[in-house]
Amino acid sequence: MLSVFDSLRDVNMVSITVRMVLAVLCGGIIGIEREYKRRPAGFRTHILICLGxxxxTLTSQFLYLxxxxxxxxxxxxxxxxxxxxxxxxxxxxxxxRQRVKGLTTAAGLWASAIIGLAIGGGFYEGALFATFLIILAELLFSKLEYRMLENxxxxxxxxEYTDRSCLEQVLKLYREKNVKVLNMEITRATGSEHHNACAIFSLRLHKKCKVEPLLDAIHCVEGVAAVEEL
Known part of the structure; x- marks a missing residue:
């Protein structure tokens, strides 16, 4: 434990003020990153959860002491x-399109609450170190995650495609590029004038095949309305 925080571990007006301000700062630091990426829970939400x-914890200590x-x-x-x-x-x-979003934000909110509990209990070292690690994970590790996803x-x-012949051309493209189709799901039947047919592919790529060039090649097939990675 750091001796610099020893005088702030007792419950008094100074320590209460420091803990509340520190909770606002730690929650705000985590929330800024989420706000920058335009996530549902941003700056103010993280502050309120961490402060609350x-x-x-402070209330529990007050009731007891x-x-x-x-x-x-x-x-x-x-x-x-x-x-x-x-x-x-x-x-x-x-x-x-069956894509899950918001898991990182939800985990950040939960972590902010834990940091708030630690600050309220006077565990300043753990709260500050956890805040640093969370920011490190969201900023630095996210780049590592994207690089792993690329490979x-x-x-x-x-x-989304317009007719069955278009789907056959895409399957032919997969064979030419030596891409193995693990699973294919047709989510909407053709025959509607207002909606395109949809398909979800589970693919296995070889080492020399990258995602972005494959998406560009599929998009160039006549009749493909839209294509994206889930």
Whole structure:
């Protein structure tokens, strides 16, 4: 433990102020990154969750130390850990194309709540270090994740097309590029004047085949309305 924080571990007006301000700062730092990427829960949401969690721990300590209610001090904090999942679930959506979004934001909200509990309990070192690691994961590790996805051997593609002959041309393109079709799902039948047919492909790529050139080649096939990776 760092001795610089020893004077702030007792529950007094100074330590309460420091903990609340620190909760706002840590939650805000995590929220800025989400706000920058235009995610559902951004700057203010992370601040409120982190601050609320810190106040929960502070309230538990106040009830125990000042009001002498000798109950389990961790009980309120445990409810925060479970209850924040309700807010996190609201940021997770499944798009019309069966793509899940919001998992990182939901995990960030949950982590912000844990950081708030740590700050409220006076565990400053853990809260600050956790905030640093979360920012590192969201900024640096995200680039590593994208690079890994670029070299992923198996991908899922969503495609909209106009007629069956177009689908046959795309399957022929896969054979020419030595791309193996693991699974194919037709999600909407042809024959409608207002909607294109849709297909979802599970593909296995060889080492020399990259995702972006493959998407460009599929998009050049006559009759393909749209194609993207899921």
């Amino acid at each position: 969690a810190a106040m929960t 000042q009001m002498h209610y000798y109950t389990d001090m961790a009980r309120l904090g445990a409810q925060v850990v479970a209850g924040v999942g309700f807010i996190g679930a609201g940021t997770i959506i499944v798009t019309q 992923a051997p198996e991908i899922n593609l969503y495609m």
